Amino acid sequence: MELWIGALNLGLLYAFLALGTFVTYRIQNLADVTVDGSFTLGAALAAILLVLGVHPLLATAAAVVGGALAGAVTAFLHTRFRINALLAGILVMTALYSVNLHVMGRANIPLLQTKTVFTIIERSVPVLRPELRLAVVLSSVVLAYWAFASAFLRTDFGLSLRGAGNNPVMAAAGGVNVNRMVLFSVALGNGHAALTGALVAQYQGFADVSMGVGTVVLGMASVILGESLARTPNVFVRLLGVIVGAIIFRFLVALALFVGLNPVDLKLLTAGFVLATLVASGKLPSLSSLSSRWPRGRWAAAGVLGLAGIALAVWAFRPKHEARVPLVGIVQYNDNPVLDRTREAFLEEMGRLGYRDGVNVQWMVHNAQGDTPTLRSIVDAFARRRPDLVLTISTPATQAALGRLKDCPIVFATIASPFIIQAGQSDTDHLPNVTGTYGAVPMDKMVEVVQRLLPRARRLGTMWDPSATNSAVNAEQFIAAAKAAGLTVEATHVTTVTEVQQATEALAQKNIDAIVLVPDNLVFSGLDAVLKVTKPRKLPLVISDQERMEAGALAAIGHDYALSGIQAARIAHRILQGESPKDIPFEPYRNLMIRLNAPVAKELGVIIAPDLQAEADRSAQQVAAYLEEARRTSIKPRRVAVFSFSDSVVLADSERGLLDELRDQGWSDREHLTIDIKNAQGDFATANAIAEDIVRLRYDFIITISTIALQTTAKANRSIPHVFGTVTDPLRAGIGTSFTSHQSNLTGLATMQPVRTTVRVIRELFPKAKRIGILWNPSEASSEVCTFAARVACKEYGFELVELHVSASGELVDAVHAMLKKDIDVFFTSGDVTVSMGVDTVAALLARHNIPYVTNAPSDVDHGAFMGLGANYYDVGRVTGKLAKRVMGGARPEAIAIESYTPEQVALNLRVAQQIGVVLSSEFVAKASKVVR
Amino acid sequence: MIRLVGVHKRFFPGDNSEVYALRGIDLQVAEGDFVTLIGTNGSGKSTLLNAIAGSFFPDRGTITVAGDDVTKRPDYWRARYIARVFQNPFSGTAPDLTVAENLRLAELRGKPRHPWGGLGRSSRARYGDEVKRLEMQLEDRLDATIGTLSGGQRQALTLLMAVMADPKVLLLDEHTAALDPKSAAQVAKLTVAFVRERKLTAVMVTHSMEQALELGNRTVMMVLGSIVEDLVEQERRRLTPDDLVEKFADLRKVERLTPELREVLRAEYR
Ligand SMILES: Nc1ncnc2c1ncn2[C@@H]1O[C@H](COP(=O)(O)OP(=O)(O)OP(=O)(O)O)[C@@H](O)[C@H]1O
């Protein structure tokens, strides 16, 4: 459910982007790429202002203004200098990348502790569940905005705007300043994109400099989708279509996630999906040469077939563990508390056995409400859906299922006897698809208790529903037992609940000493009517349902049907694990309970014999002990999600260490741990989707590797215990204010690059060196942290740090050349992904100029770096795993301080050392964990 | 009403595809004049209208409309005085907007376009009446998009839109050329009626010699970016369409026409 409401909420946020795109793309016929940048600009402005303490609404408004200005620049370039709109958009978008970095001051701003528009909504509307509340508020806002926007487009100004886009020549001839209209439209479009950016940042809890990638396509997809829904000139309907398009788009993404599609394929699906909509709606630009031979219909058919093919392939190659979850039907005869208790205990025990609705099992729970035809249709429905197992609670339900479901495993519970309904001849010899747990209340015991309580009783009254097989058998046995004990029985039948009171009155007329009720669904449904008659007459009532004693019975002899549910759940678990019902014997209930109602006894003047009381107490203790034992011995399989941002060397090492630790000596198997590994393949949207998915699937534990995985998950989840690792600076990621005071459901490791150590070692190796050059990408959050550390360390060790920025690996060669001109003695990079992508090139260049290249990644020596002094991320993974084990063992993350852990290791490339003429002491070389010769 | 003094225009100057489209045009059109403008293909008729309307700025010369020097005014500014109908029926209307919306846009010529106020019920009623006059079966289709109308319907509507806000000058560029004969006749009839009723100053480009002489009170002939004939009063009344064709033929030397082309001309300007 949360998945869908979440999708709705996101869709409503993206509706603003879609409306903006409608203005540029549909009204002005411009494909405006600027939105990729202005979306981020909106997020960046809002985030920085929020951090500075500006009111969220104001911050959001500022974001809108910022986005609009960006759009205005694009429009100005386009109209004034007649630069192609697409090109102008690309130019501004590119420029915005730098602007956004400057605005944010770093690559990523967390907003977890900050007041946002959403916290305001949460506080000011204190009804409903949070997501639902948000959905209601957002829907109202978007609908109001829709009405406003549509009305605006129908004003004289709006009309001119549309006219200018639709036919600029005509508009100009009619006195419309078309350029100004284009400017206004593009500003409007980007203002909307920025609004969505600002809202999404606040919604997901952080702004990131690369979060806008693909915004154009999102906006256009929504517009195209919306237009294919509503083909009309009416702007009200068209704008509504666009909003619905944005929402549907999010739903499709949610659907893809829901059916277990790999998030990596989402982008492909998006593209395919937009294409399909385009083809279907005939908006494809006509390919005149092709279209003559291949009419549009044929194109559409080909597109749809292609998509179907892709879908089929995805389905066919879907991972095996995503197989269909077992479907379990549960049917009970009516709302009798005994049956309810059985069902609840069953579900509870299944929960303890690790079954989660919608995750690894799907329940179909039905109640026939005492109606036999309904019972039949329920069983029919089961037969159609071919469940993996059906639990039948009560005799009628079991009977109905036996007749209809011949191949489906049936587990029965809370029935008196499986033999009278011909489920078998004995506990071990029974129908091959049926097993379960049963137990009758022994009628001789019932008579015995009545006699011990009421020694003077001679005549007993009873009643039952003759149409219920079980009840008739019970009644027969009861009458026989009573006769054997020298008692007479007045019996009467009831066929509907409304007759119960009358029947009781009739019995009461017959001069009886007590009423004894044998198990019967119908009579017990009317128990209150019975009491209405017996209470004023001070007529003792002994019943066979211990649950109902408090209603006013003198005594109850019966089973605790919670045990029945628990026993049934264990049998069900065995069957779902693959055992055949044929091999599982019927299990009779073991614990009969005798309960005595002291207040009622006092009222009736009945004296309870001490030995009877003792027996009752003993039976209660036995049941309690059994329940306690059941709870303790339940196997609890637990599921842990391991979530990594990408496959980079560092993260992969860390993940390997983590998994090795968890699986060490079969630990995870012993603990019944299921480990699901998730990887966002370096994509932001995917990371968000995975985080939400982890929460939706209610994992028992979460372990994240990398900063982004931590951030996305910390935002989406505040309850599931979460351990993180391979994060440079968790505080900068926004999950706490200090290592001891952090978000309560998580803890983990902070692994700084050993920058200070590295600078110290450089000082030791090169006593005369003066300048260290460092190259870094300011849009990488962790690179930024390292550079700050390097500045401090260089000051400490008497170096001058020469910094140059790069923003793409393509710029590396030029940057290194520029650096070489600055007369540096040592070149250093620290955990910068951009630089690490070109490590070989950089190393070769530097070696040619005899400059030692030092990095914080030991593996870089394999690529020609002189020295790599860095963290051993395999080790980091291992320690993360150890921490996770502690948390899974029951330690509260809240109580565990974040730990700073950087296992340092040195790697050397002696070949490079020789080439550039560096002489190393043998002790130093001996200390290295890895040496390339 | 309109005054052009020494107007020159070169497209792609300096390029080897340079076109010298207007070569020193001097033209005065008095208030209430209805000028028909004729000339061979590429002689610069459309360019002249564009210069008046402000689609581009001339290289030299001045343009005055209604007493205002508009030489450096953009087209949308001049729209307060000048309305236009183009040859292409697609050019004069916004295809995705409805008939009523187009009319509203036209009505706003020369007025502020506020983000409040809009298409009201009373204006719709008025549009219904105006459209009825066109006799193009448009009265029930106020809410249809223009894209669904025929060329004749569009052009009639464009004409109505042009005169709706009472401009001072109406520029018509072969506005009946792309229509079937019946619609063309109807649009021509409407043109005359509108110009007369609203006392407009009009310049109409046409390739039909009959039309050139029949409509309006003055005929201007262009060749190679210059005005070569300006016919008024008796001189104009005496001329027949064939005489006009002869006149073109006489310009053969100027235009360096081959004798064969003369026949083409005859056929074309019949
Ligand atoms: N915007 C422009 N850019 C470049 N050249 C132009 C432009 N407008 C007109 N020309 C050129 O100017 C010359 C005059 O064209 P114009 O359209 O005014 O002729 P016309 O008299 O209207 O001809 P027709 O009878 O074919 O409509 C032509 O050679 C044309 O190619």
Ligand SMILES: [Mg+2]
């Ligand atoms: Mg022309």
